Amino acid sequence: MAGIVASIKVKQMSDVIIDGPNVAHAHAHDEHHGHEHHEQHFIMKYLFSMDHKIIAKQFLITGIIWAIIGALFSVFFRLQLGFPDQTFPIMEKFLGEWAKGGKLSNEFYYALVTMHGTILVFFVLTAGLSGTFANLLIPLQIGARDMASPFMNMLSYWFFFISSIFMFVSLFVQTGPASGGWTTYPPLSALKEASMGSGVGMDLWLISMALFVVSSLLGGLNYISTILNMRTKGMTMTRLPLTIWALLFTAVLGVLSFPVLFSGFVLLIFDRNFGTSFYLSEIFIGGKALPHIGGSPILYQHLFWFLGHPEVYIIMLPGMGMASEVLSTHSRKPIFGYFAMIISLIGITVLAFLVWAHHMFVSGMSPFLGSIFVLMTLLIAVPSAVKVFNWLTTIWRGNIRFTVPMMFALGFVSLFISGGLTGIFLGNSALDIHLHDTYFVIAHFHIVMGVSAFFGMFAGIYHWFPKMFGRYLNNTLGYIHFFITLAGAYLIFWPMHYEGIAGMPRRYYDYSAWESFRHFTSLNGFISIVSIIVFFAQLLFVFNFFMSIFKGRKLLTQNPWDSPTLEWTTPINAGHGNWPGEIPEVHRWPYDYKDDGNGNDFIPQTVPLKPGEEAH
Amino acid sequence: MSGFIAIALILLVFIIIYQIAKASELAMILRGEEKVKASTNRLMAWLLMAFFLLGLYGIWECHELMMPKMLPDSASVQGVQYDSMYRVTVIVTGIVFFLTQALLFWFAFRYQSTEKRTSFFFPHNNKLELIWTTIPAIAMAVLVAIGLRNWVSMTSEAPKDAAIVEIVGKQFNWIVRYPGNDGVLGTRDFRKIDDANNVLGLDWKDRNNMDDIISANGELHMVVNKPIKLIIGSRDVIHDVGLPHFRMKMDAVPGIITTLWFTPRYTTAQMKEITKNPNFVYEISCDQMCGKGHYAMRGTVVVETEAEYKAWLASQQTYYAINNAPAAAPADSASVAPTGSEQPAEQPGNNNQTIVKQ
Numbered sequence: 001m002a003g004i005v006a007s008i009k010v011k012q013m014s015d016v017i018i019d020g021p022n023v024a025h026a027h028a029h030d031e032h033h034g035h036e037h038h039e040q041h042f043i044m045k046y047l048f049s050m051d052h053k054i055i056a057k058q059f060l061i062t063g064i065i066w067a068i069i070g071a072l073f074s075v076f077f078r079l080q081l082g083f084p085d086q087t088f089p090i091m092e093k094f095l096g097e098w099a100k101g102g103k104l105s106n107e108f109y110y111a112l113v114t115m116h117g118t119i120l121v122f123f124v125l126t127a128g129l130s131g132t133f134a135n136l137l138i139p140l141q142i143g144a145r146d147m148a149s150p151f152m153n154m155l156s157y158w159f160f161f162i163s164s165i166f167m168f169v170s171l172f173v174q175t176g177p178a179s180g181g182w183t184t185y186p187p188l189s190a191l192k193e194a195s196m197g198s199g200v201g202m203d204l205w206l207i208s209m210a211l212f213v214v215s216s217l218l219g220g221l222n223y224i225s226t227i228l229n230m231r232t233k234g235m236t237m238t239r240l241p242l243t244i245w246a247l248l249f250t251a252v253l254g255v256l257s258f259p260v261l262f263s264g265f266v267l268l269i270f271d272r273n274f275g276t277s278f279y280l281s282e283i284f285i286g287g288k289a290l291p292h293i294g295g296s297p298i299l300y301q302h303l304f305w306f307l308g309h310p311e312v313y314i315i316m317l318p319g320m321g322m323a324s325e326v327l328s329t330h331s332r333k334p335i336f337g338y339f340a341m342i343i344s345l346i347g348i349t350v351l352a353f354l355v356w357a358h359h360m361f362v363s364g365m366s367p368f369l370g371s372i373f374v375l376m377t378l379l380i381a382v383p384s385a386v387k388v389f390n391w392l393t394t395i396w397r398g399n400i401r402f403t404v405p406m407m408f409a410l411g412f413v414s415l416f417i418s419g420g421l422t423g424i425f426l427g428n429s430a431l432d433i434h435l436h437d438t439y440f441v442i443a444h445f446h447i448v449m450g451v452s453a454f455f456g457m458f459a460g461i462y463h464w465f466p467k468m469f470g471r472y473l474n475n476t477l478g479y480i481h482f483f484i485t486l487a488g489a490y491l492i493f494w495p496m497h498y499e500g501i502a503g504m505p506r507r508y509y510d511y512s513a514w515e516s517f518r519h520f521t522s523l524n525g526f527i528s529i530v531s532i533i534v535f536f537a538q539l540l541f542v543f544n545f546f547m548s549i550f551k552g553r554k555l556l557t558q559n560p561w562d563s564p565t566l567e568w569t570t571p572i573n574a575g576h577g578n579w580p581g582e583i584p585e586v587h588r589w590p591y592d593y594k595d596d597g598n599g600n601d602f603i604p605q606t607v608p609l610k611p612g613e614e615a616h
Numbered sequence: 617m618s619g620f621i622a623i624a625l626i627l628l629v630f631i632i633i634y635q636i637a638k639a640s641e642l643a644m645i646l647r648g649e650e651k652v653k654a655s656t657n658r659l660m661a662w663l664l665m666a667f668f669l670l671g672l673y674g675i676w677e678c679h680e681l682m683m684p685k686m687l688p689d690s691a692s693v694q695g696v697q698y699d700s701m702y703r704v705t706v707i708v709t710g711i712v713f714f715l716t717q718a719l720l721f722w723f724a725f726r727y728q729s730t731e732k733r734t735s736f737f738f739p740h741n742n743k744l745e746l747i748w749t750t751i752p753a754i755a756m757a758v759l760v761a762i763g764l765r766n767w768v769s770m771t772s773e774a775p776k777d778a779a780i781v782e783i784v785g786k787q788f789n790w791i792v793r794y795p796g797n798d799g800v801l802g803t804r805d806f807r808k809i810d811d812a813n814n815v816l817g818l819d820w821k822d823r824n825n826m827d828d829i830i831s832a833n834g835e836l837h838m839v840v841n842k843p844i845k846l847i848i849g850s851r852d853v854i855h856d857v858g859l860p861h862f863r864m865k866m867d868a869v870p871g872i873i874t875t876l877w878f879t880p881r882y883t884t885a886q887m888k889e890i891t892k893n894p895n896f897v898y899e900i901s902c903d904q905m906c907g908k909g910h911y912a913m914r915g916t917v918v919v920e921t922e923a924e925y926k927a928w929l930a931s932q933q934t935y936y937a938i939n940n941a942p943a944a945a946p947a948d949s950a951s952v953a954p955t956g957s958e959q960p961a962e963q964p965g966n967n968n969q970t971i972v973k974q
Contacts, residue, residue: 092624106909107908108842181905192852278871280669282870283852287811289809297871331731333737334739337744340740340745343757364869367767371764371768374763379756382756385752386750391744395720396723396727396736396738397735397736398723398727399655399727399729400727401657402660402728410720414720417712417717421709422709424709428705429763429767430762430764433698433865434695434865436865437865437904462927474634474940476637476641476695477633480633483663490671495682497683498678502686503858503861507910517901540630543634571963598640606679
């Protein structure tokens with residue numbers, strides 16, 4: 001792999017603005033390596049690129065496209081939920097037969113909620129989030145020229161791409177895409193007789209997800225080996241920024257749990273196509289008794305949630321890491337409790353594997369087993385609480401600059417608190433009995449792993465956009481985007497808690513026949529209207545994103561946020577290989593926000609300790 | 617065509633907003649970047665504070681609007697435990713919520729960047745970490761203790777005198793079976809199921825089945841203040857018996873028998889008075905996604921006095937008698953045998969019966 005790194009084009013220094021300590025390096029390098037420069041073809045440079053920075057952008061842009069599709073689906077089904085007795089001809093334009101006369105069919109309603117969940121959980125908040133920021137930040141922040149295996153890294157993206165194609169195609173098959181919920185519990189997902197979406201759509205879903213697991217494993221193994229082996233001189237593990245720690249544990253979670261999901265899918269494929277009975281037993285459907293005996297649908301739930309729960313943390317941890325970084329940088333103050341943050345990350349990672357069955361308290365699982373999972377689940381609240389208190393103390397007595405990334409990081413903490421606390425209800429089995437599968441659950445997980453994770457992602461995008469594209473995102477639009485999204489998120493999900501406490505079940509197409517739930521109709525309408533507004537605010541962000549790539553204000557300094565971490569020592573628009581000269585050496589921890597004696601309030605990681613200065 | 621125009625319009629609006637936003641940034645550079653940055657910073661600090669205060673008002677307003685729509689007091693004895701535990705959890709998490717959110721927004725406002733301010737270098741403090749590890753741990757331990765005590769009592773064995781009723785889910789309705797005079801549910805086999813005359817696949821060789829009753833309209837009858845144990849099953853996919861008024865819920869899983877027991881506190885008639893709603897009815901909601909008719913898989917519960925229950929039971933015919941009488945010969949079964957997924961509201965079994973309209 002060293003060969004690949006060495007032969008990569010390094011962007012000519014003449015069109016790069018450099019300041020700071022690297023100037024000397026850069027010029028020395030220019031003379032030395034100038035003759036290696038050769039133009040790469042567009043396809044190799046932007047499509048089949050092995051540069052981690054390009055791959056990060058590929059993940060991000062694919063993720064954005066998926067996010068628009070997933071969010072649009074939620075607008076469609078929110079229209080149905082909010083206004084069940086009205087028709088929306090515009091829906092027919094998008095969905096054709098599935099929304100005849102502008103009325104969403106119940107079958108396609110279920111397809112939409114299923115795809116919304118699948119897309120957002122896996123394609124956006126796993127691939128789009130980890131894929132983007134692990135790729136972008138790991139080499140840049142640890143001081144490496146690229147990933148341990150740039151080729152595997154490229155494969156990781158292309159497996160994700162093929163997986164995306166399969167999922168996208170499944171939207172257009174005649175029987176519709178998978179429609180058994182994003183958890184695809186058998187027997188519903190296993191039997192073609194049980195639902196239209198359990199036909200070809202489900203096969204495509206399984207193929208797509210299997211490829212997705214491959215992509216995720218290729219990426220994860222790469223991230224772990226890069227972090228462990230390729231840190232620059234002086235970059236000990238305890239000098240890593242918290243983003244890297246978080247991305248490391250994210251990858252560990254993925255590598256250990258995705259294979260279990262894969263095995264669950266393989267058994268499901270067998271049950272669907274080859275007559276096995278892993279999950280099926282004593283079923284009478286479509287007018288006849290099926291031959292399957294002895295399987296257990298609960299087995300699938302165990303296999304699914306063994307990934308499914310760590311998956312929640314796969315989504316949360318990158319946001320936590322980035323929020324830590326952003327809060328510290330824009331408060332001009334070191335992250336409080338660096339080691340406590342790492343230990344709590346370890347705590348969350350270990351416990352994440354021991355809580356999965358809290359999704360199954362009412363599945364018929366042994367109540368004794370349930371009590372153990374209650375204990376483990378509430379235990380995981382402790383490291384989460386430690387993180388929140390550390391974030392609060394980080395901004396305490398800071399010198400806070402309300403940049404757009406900082407706003408999103410603050411929003412992240414607010415939402416994480418709100419969504420985390422409702423987890424204490426659901427993790428306690430006696431309360432979960434009533435709240436299980438109601439809108440309370442929807443409100444809980446949308447706030448904590450939906451919106452909060454998105455806020456972490458937005459904080460990251462606004463913070464590192466200048467690193468990615470050498471330009472800024474537009475600030476004014478960023479602030480508008482922030483306030484509409486934060487207010488919208490609370491307006492949408494806060495009232496849903498009440499619906500859930502009133503027992504309103506999730507995944508219902510229409511509540512008007514229910515004496516117990518129909519008095520929420522006007523509230524549902526309100527929620528739908530807000531969600532449409534929030535949807536357009538996201539489009540505004542997408543617009544800002546793509547416009548700013550080409551038209552945004554140009555970056556004039558190498559280190560726009562005055563951040564001490566390594567990624568800001570690379571030139572603006574760094575080429576493949578990141579540092580034109582030698583990789584800088586690291587001498588201190590990443591959060592030295594103190595007077596450097598020259599009027600700056602931070603000391604970069606590359607600056608040696610002064611005589612008599614205490615290392616962190 | 618109108619769709620294209622709409623999209624073009626949206627795009628146009630975005631471009632206009634973007635240009636205005638960009639112009640404002642250019643103006644900022646002209647007016648002096650540092651000065652504008654400082655004023656933006658102040659503005660954002662105030663806006664965040666305003667958001668927090670408006671948010672508090674919104675929470676109060678939402679609470680006022682929603683409280684009248686909440687469920688009445690638990691209709692089961694076990695649900696009373698749920699209600700009190702729920703209240704304790706709301707108080708604990710509520711305190712933490714308001715405290716941490718207030719700190720977050722206050723710190724953000726109080727420590728906004730100014731020219732004079734320098735940040736306080738405060739990288740760690742083990743005593744603080746210890747405090748805020750221990751306190752949540754203790755709070756969690758208390759909640760776990762309350763939770764497990766209730767969990768153990770809710771999932772314990774049903775009392776010996778509990779009435780036994782079987783409830784079986786299928787796409788997309790519930791079938792309810794009462795054990796009849798012998799108090800025993802006879803055996804059933806999914807291979808014997810026939811939608812025309814044996815919806816549960818009762819084994820007619822088993823004498824215990826002879827007096828079993830399958831309620832005609834799928835109603836689940838129970839006696840007030842008498843424990844009832846539900847034997848829960850499913851014919852096809854996973855369903856879930858959701859009883860929000862009783863704070864109870866249990867999955868119905870094909871191939872596995874699950875159970876659930878509780879003691880109803882109020883009859884349906886009493887509940888109509890409590891809620892002041894003459895249309896009040898206890899509903900069974902399916903709480904596990906089961907296919908396209910999931911949202912319409914509605915069952916009803918009737919809680920009544922012992923005397924009313926006995927009178928109702930006496931009016932019921934045994935399932936055997938209904939389906940093995942000469943009138944219900946296998947010949948006419950073909951015409952009514954519906955396939956599982958045709959329509960949400962189909963009949964369980966006998967063709968003379970109607971189920972709750974959905």
